[in-house]
Amino acid sequence: MTRWNDGHDEIGAVSADITEETNALPAQYFTDPDVHEMEKEKVFGRYWVYAGHANRIPERGDYFTRTIGDRQIIVTRDDEGGVRAFYNVCAHRGSKMLDDTPMTDPGSLSRITCPYHLWAYELDGDLASTPKSFEEASLNPDLDDDAVRELDPAENGLMEVNLDSIGPLVFVNFQDDPDLTLAEQAGSMKDELEALPLGEYEHARRYVSEVECNWKTFSGNYSECDHCQANHQDWVRGLELMESELEVNDYHWILHYQHKEDVDDEMRIHEEHEAKFYYFWPNFTVNMYGTADGYGTYIIDPIDEGRFQLVADYYFRDSELTDEEEKFVQTSRQLQEEDFELVERQYEGLRSGALAQAQLGPNEHTVHKLHRLAQEAYEA
């Protein structure tokens, strides 16, 4: 039963059983600015969150930056060829060090140098050097040079962020001691994705859109296809939706869409004759198209409670697209725009305050999982 804000309907926690009445996350969690603030810690500060693609930083010292909630990090390739992440914050007095550098336009450096007083760091985060004024006390008449403490490189290095990967996909976790390993959070998705040659594909396109709804509104839309028949007519024409399946796992769910007509094996990166869309809690997707030899990823980054940025990246064999691939990307963009219309409209309704708690249908078990995970995170 739908619960209205009419003074007598009562909302409940998201039920574990989808057939129960309170099976959806109360509407307030989509519209309340305090929830947005809370999610910075309880969601984005706790789970493994996608940072970017390792192919973009192949050489020692290559780097990009990424902002997750209020946290800003540097993701770089160290001397040993490993990928590491650090807060983009100087160990001296906390300055932001590097300018924002998107993964699509990565930078390169041999040391990370803070522009404020020129403390410099090795690629493993250790303090490499400080200017002379930090080694002697010539301006301070009360202090002898001998009394100046020497700075231990490791003790005065950058703050490192936990990092782990699934193939070339790099994830970070901001907990000191993460509750889950990435392997635990990803479960079978890790093995499935690592069996594919994701690293052999090149980044070809990034489209970033700002959409006027809560990030979870879009996540919910991505996760179900009850809206497809009515709203993605061009796309569903080629699909056998009745034969499709939505598979739910601990922290990810997979939308398997069957095609009416089989396509050549060369047209897919994966084996199965279907499109496979992975949603990975909290805000990342991997899109295996089934009709293009490539894959895509979405990052669904909140800006505030009522807006998010969709960062859509496309990977193909070659970063120069064929005409067919161009057309494919355009179809994918069309789907995005159709969905933006839907979710902005849904959000306008939610924001009006009439609805207290929605109700989910039996084939919205993926959305149910999303709502359950959100609630679990808030309660933790």
Added chain:
Amino acid sequence: MASTTDAERPHAGTITCATCDFHAVITEPNDAIERYRRHRSVTGHDIKWERTALDAGLDTDDVESALDALGDEYPDGVPLGVLTAALSEQEVTIEATLDAIYDLRMAGAIYEPRDDHVLVV
């Protein structure tokens, strides 16, 4: 993409990114600046004004002169959104205006009485 619910409010104009092919309605001029920065930090792309509803009627493409001209109308500081929109009518991009503003600020020629609002010294 952009909400049309506040259609009654006068819009400042629309902005676009040619690479991402979006067009967004801007109501508060400085929202364009915020959006420019957010978009640039994840893409490196430059957003441009594509239409503006402010009839600034500048006769210069010099950023400092334009700021000087607009200062009378905005004694608490000219919003960077207004300045970039006015200059876009003179074919100066948002990027070029913001770069020039940075240089002017670093030269001490302008000041910022409120965040993202500037005036000539």
